Amino acid sequence: MIERRNPTGLHDPVLDELGLAIASGALPEGRVLTLDGIQERFGVSRTVAREAMRVLESMGMVTSRRRVGITVRPMDDWNVFDPKVIWWRLAGPGRDAQLRTLTELRLAIEPLAAGAAARAATGPERARLTALAAELRRLGEAADLAEFMERDVEFHELLLRASGNEMFGALAGPVAAVLRGRTRLGLMPHQPVRAALDLHEAVAAAVAAGRAAAAEEAMRELLAEVRTATLPG
Amino acid sequence: MIERRNPTGLHDPVLDELGLAIASGALPEGRVLTLDGIQERFGVSRTVAREAMRVLESMGMVTSRRRVGITVRPMDDWNVFDPKVIWWRLAGPGRDAQLRTLTELRLAIEPLAAGAAARAATGPERARLTALAAELRRLGEAADLAEFMERDVEFHELLLRASGNEMFGALAGPVAAVLRGRTRLGLMPHQPVRAALDLHEAVAAAVAAGRAAAAEEAMRELLAEVRTATLPG
DNA sequence: AGACCGGAAAGGTAACACCATTTCATGTCT
DNA sequence: AGACATGAAATGGTGTTACCTTTCCGGTCT
Structure with a gap:
């Protein structure tokens, strides 16, 4: 059920195309536009x-x-x-660079977010996290890649949101984009490695038990695989 | 030196006041405004x-x-x-919460940024970083707090920008705001501790030498002081 | 060179037609 | 009578057009 039935939205297309054009470099730094030009190019009014x-x-x-x-x-x-800028960059030729910097951002944020979640998560959040880790093991061993990815996305989003730091939480969307991008690009192992499954469970367990340092460290180890897989030396 | 921008655009004030009102909670979630109301409240046109x-x-x-x-x-x-949202939150009653989450963000980002800078910084950047660390020692030992703070801000900004990750670089502004906010709130020791001076130099040296792991670790130690000073348990 | 002026383009105002959505009154069916 | 469908009116954003005002670039005149 798609909520997004908004029929109109006449400047969203304009914004999107211009944003994409700039993000992609088609309109390079220093290029000068005029409102008249935009009006004509898109057939819209000045407003x-x-x-x-x-x-x-x-x-x-x-x-x-x-x-x-x-x-x-x-x-x-x-x-x-x-988010719009991130999206535009992911959609254009800057895509690899954007994936790289986002991945680096994940490496920085997620361990601390895991630690914070161990301190701040609510009861239901801790429970859901544990359940997700178990599900990930099941799906991983069954090599159900598509479903594995969706649960993995959910795991990381929940963790960021549960950190109690709204700035971490705001990164849930972009992080999901990276995770999905990675599997779509075939950068993931065909079957998730056992160590990753163990570590997801370790993170969930540490968060559930409120062991912040352990959660942080487990997440760091979990991300080590990502680090070597996608970043230069 | 206040950059007296343009003869002040006319919607910037409107945007600022509304943004601040929302960020401060004066206009709480769910509150409904109308364009007519805004026009009247600010005496501006519909456009x-x-x-x-x-x-x-x-x-x-x-x-x-x-x-x-x-x-x-x-x-x-x-x-x-x-940046505008951050600013609005810092200006209102959400200020402490915003400072806290920004500080947590620093703890996550800066170590990785230091490591990245050790890999990516240009020659002049490495040199400037080293010079800044030396200057910080001088100013710290002279207990020149105001000037120390400005150089400290410059040090951290340069490091974030030199990381080669534009997402880290984009945090330079907010990080500067935190540093300035901390001293203005009297949260800094009256004379910077010697250990901090040593660690600034250690970070600079590691970056200059391209030793990423050492730079990351030194930055982590440098921030440990911040962690205990401003965050709970 | 320095002062000056014309015009290009954004900034801002006003009035209007349009359209989606909510609200509410009316009427019909059971 | 009460419930439900129907349709009309009120409300408020959406998009267009026309018309000033302000800024300031660039060429020209002295």
Whole structure:
């Protein structure tokens, strides 16, 4: 049941195409656009063009100056944590770079998130985490890759959200994108390694028991496989 | 030196006040606004009200539905990494919570960023980092707190940017805000501890020498002080 | 070179037609 | 009478157009 029945949304397409064009480099840093140009290119009114532009501006992707137009800004200025920006970069040729930096981000965040979850998770969260780890073992041994991935995504999302740190929680979406991206690219072993199954259970157990240091360490070991698999030396 | 931006755009004030009101809880989740209300409250035209609202919408702070109005969304949906959102939360009563989660984020990110910088930093960056560490020792021993803080900010910013991971680099601003906030709140020792001075130099040296693991470990030790000083158990 | 001016483009206002959604009153069926 | 369907009216965002105002780039005149 897809909730997203929003029929209209006339500047979302504009925003999306422009954002993608910038993220992909088709509109490089320094390129100057005009509202008139946008109006014409998309066949929309000035209002719609301006609203899309404002949003891009708030993401740091363009600046707008009178008499000169709308200028594309360097990537250093972008809000690279904005889900839309992440999505655009994943959809374009910057995809590998984005996957790499997101993976590095995971390596940094998830161990601490696991530790925090051991301190802050609610009862139901701890229980669900344990159940998910068990399910992962079952699916892993059955080599059901598709279902394994979905449970794995759920495991990591729940852990981030249960950390009690909303900044960690906000990374749940991007992390899910990385996990899905990795299997789609065939970067995962055909059958999850036993060690990974053990470690998921170790993380869940440590969180359930409130052992923060153990949870952090187990997550670090779990991610070690990711580190060697996808990052350079 | 305050950068007196443009002759002040007209929706920035609107955006700022609404964003702050939402972030501070003055406009709680579920509260419904209307464009007419915003127009009247700020004495601006519909266009301006709409553009501010679009930006808030792109930050996940409100949704706009026909016939019903503009609804404030729960914090789970906000783009909590957006610099404006961070700023608003720091400016309101959520300030302590925001400082806490940002600090936790630092603990996660900076060690990995140091390691990455050891691999990726340019020559000048390594040199500057080393120089900054030396300057920090001088200022620390002279107990020049204000200047120490500024160099410290510069040290951490440079390190994040030199990591070669633009997502780490994008955190330079917020991290600077935390560092400045900590001293302004008197959470820093009156004279920086010697161990901290040693560790800044250790980080710089490891980065300069390209020793990633050592840089990561040194940064972790450097942050241990922060961890105990500001986080619970 | 320095001052000056024309025009390009964004900033902002206003008025309007349109359309989705909710609300509510009305009427019919049981 | 009470429940349910039906349809109309009120409400408030969506999108368009027209028209000023402000800024400031670039060329021109002295």
